[in-house]
Amino acid sequence: METLFVIVLALSLFIMVILAYFAGKAVGKRIMYEAAQAMLEKERKDAVKKSRSVLTGQFSEQIAPYLPDFPVDPSECKFLGAPIDFVCFRGLNEREIEEIVFVEVKSQNARMTGTEKSIREAVENGRVRFEEYRVK
Numbered sequence: 001m002e003t004l005f006v007i008v009l010a011l012s013l014f015i016m017v018i019l020a021y022f023a024g025k026a027v028g029k030r031i032m033y034e035a036a037q038a039m040l041e042k043e044r045k046d047a048v049k050k051s052r053s054v055l056t057g058q059f060s061e062q063i064a065p066y067l068p069d070f071p072v073d074p075s076e077c078k079f080l081g082a083p084i085d086f087v088c089f090r091g092l093n094e095r096e097i098e099e100i101v102f103v104e105v106k107s108q109n110a111r112m113t114g115t116e117k118s119i120r121e122a123v124e125n126g127r128v129r130f131e132e133y134r135v136k
Contacts, residue, residue, distance in 0.1 A: 053108070060107040061085050072101050083115045 065074035065086070072088035079086055086103040102123055104116050112120070122128065 057105075057107050057110060061105045064103075064105040071103065077103070084119055 061081070062079070064070055065072070065077050072086075072090055073093065076090060076092040077086045077088040084102050085105045086101075088101040088103055089097050089099075090101060091098040102119065104112060104120075106112070
């Protein structure tokens with residue numbers, strides 16, 4: 001009888017360990033699923049925020065020449081978008097160019113890229129030239 005009791009007790013303990021294992025596995029999956037969902041939601045919100053920021057910047061670039069304090073007459077500006085936003089020809093309306101101005105538009109806390117900085121440095125250091133190319 002004692003042996004039967006030990007066998008039943010051992011079998012019960014084995015079954016309880018198996019059940020605990022599967023219960024723990026199910027709880028772990030649930031926790032991982034919830035954590036993944038929370039991270040996915042956070043990433044989605046971050047992506048939307050970045051997208052809005054980019055769209056705001058692109059919109060700002062397009063309307064910048066018509067805003068107060070823009071350094072050149074809007075009708076004298078040509079939009080490039082990349083690698084610099086505008087090339088403006090001061091005096092174009094009078095057909096007598098007195099200055100060429102490169103304008104990079106930034107909104108909020110946006111910073112210039114390395115390429116934009118190198119363009120600024122090239123202009124500041126006089127590494128600018130005019131070249132005529134003729135198609136034969």
